[in-house]
Amino acid sequence: MRHYLGIALVVLVAAAAGFAGIRRLSAQEGSVRAAIEAGNKKFVNGMSKGDASIIGSADTADGEAFPPNSDVVRGRAAIEKMWKSVLDSGITGIELATTEVESQGPLAYEVGTYVMKLKDGKVADRGKYCVVWKKVNGQWLLHRDIWTTSLPEAKK
Numbered sequence: 001m002r003h004y005l006g007i008a009l010v011v012l013v014a015a016a017a018g019f020a021g022i023r024r025l026s027a028q029e030g031s032v033r034a035a036i037e038a039g040n041k042k043f044v045n046g047m048s049k050g051d052a053s054i055i056g057s058a059d060t061a062d063g064e065a066f067p068p069n070s071d072v073v074r075g076r077a078a079i080e081k082m083w084k085s086v087l088d089s090g091i092t093g094i095e096l097a098t099t100e101v102e103s104q105g106p107l108a109y110e111v112g113t114y115v116m117k118l119k120d121g122k123v124a125d126r127g128k129y130c131v132v133w134k135k136v137n138g139q140w141l142l143h144r145d146i147w148t149t150s151l152p153e154a155k156k
Contacts, residue, residue: 040096059076065079066145103133111129
C-alpha cells in the first residue's frame with residue numbers, strides 16, 4: 001500500500017510541475033502575442049498615416065517580405081520602398097486580425113488575415129498572412145512576412 005501511495009505522490013508532484021510549466025508557457029505566449037499585436041498596431045498606424053518609414057521600422061534590418069506576384073524584398077530600406085509603392089497606389093489603411101501566435105526562444109510566428117482599404121473605404125485587397133517575428137534587443141520585429149490575396153483572380 002505504501003508503495004502505491006509513493007507512486008501516486010510522485011505522479012501528483014510531476015503533474016503539478018507540468019501544469020505549472022503550462023501556465024508559464026501560456027503566460028509567455030500571452031506576452032509574446034501582446035508584443036506582436038503592439039507591432040501590428042505600429043504597422044497599421046504607419047499605413048493610416050501614409051508613412052512607409054513607420055511601417056519599415058517594424059521590420060528587422062535584414063527582414064524579408066514575400067509579396068504576392070513579386071520577388072523577395074530584402075532589407076528594411078527595400079521593404080520601406082515596397083510599402084511606399086503600396087501607399088502610392090492608393091491604399092490608405094489596413095486591418096489585421098491575428099488568429100494564431102506561437103513562440104520558441106527569440107522567434108515567433110503569427111498567422112492572420114488582412115483587409116487593405118482605399119481612401120473611400122472600399123476593399124482593395126483581403127487575404128491571409130504568416131509572419132516570422134524575431135526578438136532583437138528586447139523588441140519583437142517582423143523578420144519574414146508573406147501574404148496572399150483571397151480575392152479571385154482578375155478576368156483577362
